[in-house]
Amino acid sequence: MTLPLMPTFQELLDPSLQPADIRARAKASTDPLDPIHLFRISWTNDEDQFEYRILPPELTGVAAPIVVMCAYRFPTGSHKVGPVYSCVRESLLAGELEDKSAKLVFPSTGNFGIGGAWVGPRMGFRSLVVLPEEMSAERFEKIRNYGAEIIATPGCESNVKEIYDCVNQLKQSPENKIQNQFEKFGNYRFHYQITGGSALRLVEELNQTNVLSGKVAAFVSAMGSAGTIAAGDHLKAANPSCKIVGVEPIQCPTLYNVGYGGHQIEGIGDKHVTWVHNVRNMDLLVCVDDQTCVEGMQLLQEGRDHLAAELGIAEDVLATWDNVFGISSVCNILGAIATARHYEMEEDQIIVTVATDGFDRYPSVVERIHQKEGPLTQKGALKRIDSFRHASGYWVQEGTMETRRRWHNQKYFTWVEQQGKSLEELNALWEPTFWSDQAAMTDEIDSAILKMRS
Ligand SMILES: Cc1ncc(COP(=O)(O)O)c(C=O)c1O
Incomplete structure (x- = not known):
């Protein structure tokens, strides 16, 4: 079997490290099925700039800057x-x-x-x-x-x-x-190294260019497989005061109270605690309402005239939001706003979160709202704006030793009882060194990839 050229972690974290001919081919290829696009699995765009949006405080209603890393331009339109x-x-x-x-x-x-x-x-x-x-x-x-x-x-x-x-x-x-993905540590390693590493580089760059001034105070991510939230482990290793905040739907609050149920936030809230989730490192859990997320996505995609008129957000800022936010992106944003409120974060406390896919996956979802309610009205827009600025319906739980232990123990039912893991394997996950050892394996993998290429 002929394998394609494969990028290393380092080359995905910083594509300027890719050999010049490969980088040029990846940028030039217009065929979406060309394997060279494996080299574009990165949080940076073809101009080697990070894709991110800083949310205006007029929308969030909080002082802490919320930086959203955007995944819509990954080769498949999502960081997954x-x-x-x-x-x-x-x-x-x-x-x-x-x-x-x-x-x-x-x-x-x-x-x-x-x-x-x-x-x-x-x-x-x-x-x-x-x-x-x-x-x-x-x-x-x-x-x-x-x-x-x-x-x-x-x-x-x-x-x-x-x-x-x-x-x-x-x-x-x-x-x-x-x-x-729910049990393989390739998922953990990608997000630790690439998502976490990119968040660190991005915040450093924002400080150097005087766009923002401060440290990463929190990384916020809703859990599906709980891969993305591993970025928080990297940020916390670099800066121990950084909080790691998980988000789940109120309609399926599995970690919050061993809850269950169906919901509309595609990609998250998978009704079990996944094997690759480092629950002992999580500081806060926020639950948000699914309908608020769906309606919030509609506002950011279709309600930009209302956002300009009601909040005075500049047109050129709003123009950069087209197709950028999916439902779980809004869930993450609402989780980030709740985090800022909970910890009373200030202007120098930067919250990083992710927009895991763009609007291209959800026109049919908004179409359902149109069929029920018609087009977005001013009244509808004001209600949605209020759910960003004055959200009050979310639930919050601190990651104490007691809750962390419970989150860990919940893994027993899926993984030991149903999926054949041993108790020894489960107990090993409680140890912080287990996770740092997993993260440390990236160098070895990169060396093996470079050897295959030589
Ligand atoms: C749209 C969307 N958001 C969030 C997530 C959650 O990411 P993770 O699986 O890394 O927890 C997923 C996962 O599939 C997703 O598809």
């Missing part, structure tokens, strides 16, 4: 292509994909599956995506367009148990190689 690449690459390096007939199986609620549909064939494999039948029509279409097979399991975003059951059946066939 990164963990896919990272997990597949580690399987390759471990010799698990020698069999030419190997089919990569991606359990997902959408964006990891879209990433899998794209990455698999780029690296010479067939892809099969397992996702719940109620995910948005746009997700199914993208997966099909990349040529992957699909198995649709019963239910919605939070029905991950049904996905696991399907994957356990698929495991019986040796050609199926399961890329389980």
Whole structure:
């Protein structure tokens, strides 16, 4: 099997380190299916600038600056292509994909599956995506367009148990190689190194250019597989006062109170505590309402005239928001606003969060609102603006030793009882050194990749 050229972590963190000919080819290629785009799995754009937006305080109602790193320009339109690449690459390096007939199986609620549909064939494999039948029509279409097979399991975003059951059946066939984002540390390592590393570099750059002045005071991320939140571990290792804040839907408050339920925030709230979530390092948990997130996305996409008229936000700022925020992006933003309020953060306390995908995945969701309520009115816009500026309906829980222990113990039911992990493996996850050891493996992986290229 001929493998494509594969980038290292360092080259994705800082694409200016990529060999000049490769970088030029990646920038020049207009074929979205060209494997050279593996080198564009980065938080920077083709001008080597970070893609981010700083939210105006008129919208957030808080003094702490909220910096949103934007993922809409990753090769598949979401940062989840990164963990896919990272997990597949580690399987390759471990010799698990020698069999030419190997089919990569991606359990997902959408964006990891879209990433899998794209990455698999780029690296010479067939892809099969397992996702719940109620995910948005746009997700199914993208997966099909990349040529992957699909198995649709019963239910919605939070029905991950049904996905696991399907994957356990698929495991019986040796050609199926399961890329389980919820348990594979390639997911953790990508976000620790690339998302966390990029957040550090971005804030340093914002300070150097006098755009902002201050330190990262919090990293906020809603959990799906809980890969993205690993960026917080990197930021906290660099600056121990940085808070790590997890977000989940009020309608499915799994960590908050062992809660369950369906909800509309695609990509997060998967009704279990994932194996790769370093719960002992999490400082705060915020739960937000799903309908507020959907309506907030509608406001940022369709209500920009209202935002200009009611809040005086400059047109040129609003123009940069087109297609940038999906539902879970708004969930993260609301979580960041709640964080600023909870800790009473000031202007020099920078909160970093992520817009994990753009609006291109959700026109059908907004269409449903139109069918029910018609176009966005001034009254509707004011209600949505209020939910950013004066949000009060969120729930907050501190990460005390007691809650952290409970979050850890919750892993037992999914992972030891159902998915075959041992108690020793579970107990190992409680130790902070387990996680720092995982993060430290990136250098070794980079060396192996460079050796393959030479
Ligand atoms: C749109 C969206 N937001 C957030 C997430 C959560 O990211 P993570 O799985 O890294 O926790 C996902 C994951 O699939 C997603 O698709």
